[in-house]
Amino acid sequence: MRRGTGSTDVATKDELVRSYAEALFRVADAEGELDATERQLFAFAKLLERETRLRDALTDPALPTENKRRLIADTLGEHASPLTLNLLGFLLEQGRARELGRIVEALAEVVAETREQAVAEVRSAVPLDDARTKRLADALSRATGRQIEVRVVIDPSVVGGAVAKIGDEIFDGSVRSRLQEAREHLTGTTTGSG
DSSP states (O other), rough: OOOOOOHHHHHHHHHHHHHHHHHHHHHHHHHOHHHHHHHHHHHHHHHHHHHHHHHHHHHHSSSHHHHHHHHHHHGGGGSSSSHHHHHHHHHHHOOEEETHHHHHHHHHHHHHHHHTTTEEEEEEEEEOOHHHHHHHHHHHHHHTTTTEEEEEEOTTOOOOSEEETTTTEEOOOOHHHHHHHHHHHHHHHHHHHH
């Protein structure tokens, strides 16, 4: 009886995800469209997280790949480059729709590594303009000691401010977290002085 194969399966799956990410990187870089393609893939992966019906359709084995390709093209509309559509189609044909989010995250890591940067997924209730994004990237760079590339995700559940995730680290600058900290401080002060 063999034990411990679960961790081996996870490692193999992680290697597979990384291999796909590196393949996407090589293609987009060779086409000279790395930045735009990575941004579009990231936006699509985040959309897939929110839209369960879209995710279910793309992972449905009964739905033909051509229909899935059309669904992606219709969803992204004219904003997506032909390269982005082709790369997403390639992942579908390879049966990787379920891992798409992880592959795109790994792609962001590969891109950041080549630029000697780390990627921060920043959740904000509202879109951030270029100046705010740059200030946030600078602040996160100072806090981590690494160059940070910011990817903004619009998340209406974030109340004021933003929440940044860099690898396993979370920097929560939202109003909700500040209120929670104040509440804990006041509760701790009240209970401690009694």
